[in-house]
Amino acid sequence: MSAEHTAAATSLRSAGVMLAFAVVFTMMMAATYRFARPDIEAAREAAKMKLVDAVLPPERYDNPLLEDTVELGPTPALGLREGGRVYRARHGTDDAALIVEAAAPDGYGGRIDLLVAVGADGRVAGVRATAHSETPGLGDYIDPRKDRNKHSPWIEQFRGRGPEPAGELRLKKDGGELDYRVGATISARAVTGAVARALAWTRAHAAELYAAPAGSHF
Secondary structure (H helix, E strand, C coil), X not given: CCHHHHHHHHHHHHHHHHHHHHHHHHHHHHHHHHHHHHHHHHHHHHHHHHHHHHHCXXXXXXXXXXXXXEEECCEHHHCECCCEXXXXXXXXXXXXXXXXXXXXXXXXXXXXXXXXEEECCCCEEEEEEEECCCCCCCHHHHCCCCCCCCCCCHHHHHCCCCCCCCCCCCEHHHCCCECCCCCCHHHHHXXXXXXXXXXXXXXXXXXXXXXXXXXXXX
16 A cells, blocks of 8 residues: 555544544434533523512512513513513513613713513612623622622612603613712612613503513513
8 A cells, every 4th residue: 555545544544533432422422512501591490580670579470480481572652672571570460561772882892781670660679780790899889799789789779760750760860869988989880771661661551561472572
């Protein structure tokens, strides 16, 4: 056998070994994911419920909230470029609250993702920042986990507030009623504006959102 044939045979064997290794590795990874998937999904569900419970106490609803949802397309009023989701809370046969995904595009560090719960009475039930890039130790007080005031976190000011009287959902610096931290006005103003817009949008569409079939697109 010539040297060329020997080299070709060696290359083919090497390629075959590499292909077999790739196939086996892919199968192992697929099997691992298949077995781990239930745990991954359970962790995701638990993380979602932790956020939901932060904006709406569990005793206020008794339906499977993560399954009772409406999908949103791009919704400028909520700051959603690629869409989002509305979770519907019910207690027995009564509507309890709508939990809306929203975003403030104008945070100091960029986009701030939010969950805004609006009760059936049309008032804010709770707000949480779910993702942000605000300056540590300065603007990140919008996140109660980072807020140094553990007794009364800044974001808890929104609970129970509605759209009236005019200007209620604005910072004191802007003629409203909400406090802010000196030196970090941009973060607070961005969140406040996003909450006000989310509240107005949710109140305007509440009847349709409560009535829409679960899993439908709005």
